[in-house]
Amino acid sequence: MHNLARFSWLWSTALFAICAWADPVGSARQSSYALMSPENRAMQDDPSQNPATFWVLDGESLWQTASGKRQIACATCHGTEATSMKGVAASFPKFVGSALLNLSDQINVCRQTRQEGEPYAPESKPLLALTSYIGQQSKGLPIAIERTPVNALALEAGRTLFYERLGQLNLSCAQCHAERSGQKLGGNPIPQGHPTAYPLYRLEWQSVGSLQRRLRNCMTGVRAEPFALGSKELVELELFLMWRARGMLMETPGVRP
Amino acid sequence: MSKTSRTLVTMPKVAAKGEVVAIRVIVQHDMESGFRHTQQGERIPRDIIREFVCTYNGQEVFRADLHPGVGANPVINFFTVATETGSLEFKWVGDNGYTSSVTSQLTVS
Numbered sequence: 001m002h003n004l005a006r007f008s009w010l011w012s013t014a015l016f017a018i019c020a021w022a023d024p025v026g027s028a029r030q031s032s033y034a035l036m037s038p039e040n041r042a043m044q045d046d047p048s049q050n051p052a053t054f055w056v057l058d059g060e061s062l063w064q065t066a067s068g069k070r071q072i073a074c075a076t077c078h079g080t081e082a083t084s085m086k087g088v089a090a091s092f093p094k095f096v097g098s099a100l101l102n103l104s105d106q107i108n109v110c111r112q113t114r115q116e117g118e119p120y121a122p123e124s125k126p127l128l129a130l131t132s133y134i135g136q137q138s139k140g141l142p143i144a145i146e147r148t149p150v151n152a153l154a155l156e157a158g159r160t161l162f163y164e165r166l167g168q169l170n171l172s173c174a175q176c177h178a179e180r181s182g183q184k185l186g187g188n189p190i191p192q193g194h195p196t197a198y199p200l201y202r203l204e205w206q207s208v209g210s211l212q213r214r215l216r217n218c219m220t221g222v223r224a225e226p227f228a229l230g231s232k233e234l235v236e237l238e239l240f241l242m243w244r245a246r247g248m249l250m251e252t253p254g255v256r257p
Numbered sequence: 258m259s260k261t262s263r264t265l266v267t268m269p270k271v272a273a274k275g276e277v278v279a280i281r282v283i284v285q286h287d288m289e290s291g292f293r294h295t296q297q298g299e300r301i302p303r304d305i306i307r308e309f310v311c312t313y314n315g316q317e318v319f320r321a322d323l324h325p326g327v328g329a330n331p332v333i334n335f336f337t338v339a340t341e342t343g344s345l346e347f348k349w350v351g352d353n354g355y356t357s358s359v360t361s362q363l364t365v366s
């Protein structure tokens with residue numbers, strides 16, 4: 001009897017641990033917008049308060065500016081209307097040929113092959129501006145990343161990275177953002193880590209930044225050497241995170257504390 | 258920072274005479290404090306907005322001095338009383354010859 005009680009106690013503890021440690025799925029998923037103060041939410045919702053609006057406006061003028069050797073603008077091929085790239089940001093990262101590209105990579109590919117100009121530096125102001133401008137056109141649309149035979153390998157590589165412990169603190173992304181989301185870290189709620197609002201204006205950065213910049217922040221946080229901007233690993237992780245957030249609504253350009 | 262930059266002004270277009278009008282202005286600026294260093298250890302020189310002035314039909318109604326502790330893309334909320342139909346001019350002046358100005362119309366009924 002004593003053994004049976006002990007066994008059932010162990011069993012229920014294990015079951016509880018499994019339930020509590022699962023990655024939230026479906027409608028249990030939550031954008032970190034929900035964790036923000038009313039002031040910060042208002043800042044994101046109102047374009048006249050959202051500092052990322054400046055990047056969107058800069059992106060709009062870059063969109064219409066002829067550039068590169070061929071002196072053509074993005075608008076020359078894609079159209080001038082502010083909705084010509086609707087839904088595009090919700091479908092990246094994706095495979096273009098044999099390369100997995102995020103939206104910023106795709107902008108640079110266009111710059112090199114169509115405009116025949118120099119690519120923008122990673123995390124540079126014009127690149128973030130164009131990415132924000134294109135991203136903002138998908139605001140309110142569901143993230144549309146599906147698992148396909150083409151992206152399955154990269155998606156699994158991203159998943160492996162998400163669950164892999166790294167750094168001197170020996171933590172994986174999942175240990176905080178899947179297993180302990182909603183709990184506190186240093187007084188702040190731990191978000192589920194859904195990249196719905198990138199590129200976003202982070203008050204801590206005083207600037208707009210990309211998802212890769214944010215991922216590198218977390219890696220520094222666990223005292224790992226961060227993957228380089230534009231590295232294969234970061235794009236794979238981006239792909240997995242976007243797939244994990246599939247169906248959630250885009251908020252670009254977001255504001256986060 | 259370039260010599261000028263984008264601004265966003267939020268205020269009503271129409272107001273009754275004597276009404277208190279809420280104005281919110283936000284300006285694009287890095288507000289480089291002058292206290293930061295590059296990874297090579299070189300100090301990044303200060304480059305901030307120093308002054309903001311709002312004039313209502315040429316008369317100054319609001320002024321603010323900005324300092325290195327003010328964050329990037331500063332927001333200023335203030336109020337004025339609608340006295341007569343006319344224009345409000347908002348002007349920011351900063352280091353390295355920076356100036357931005359924008360004018361909004363207010364109709365007083």
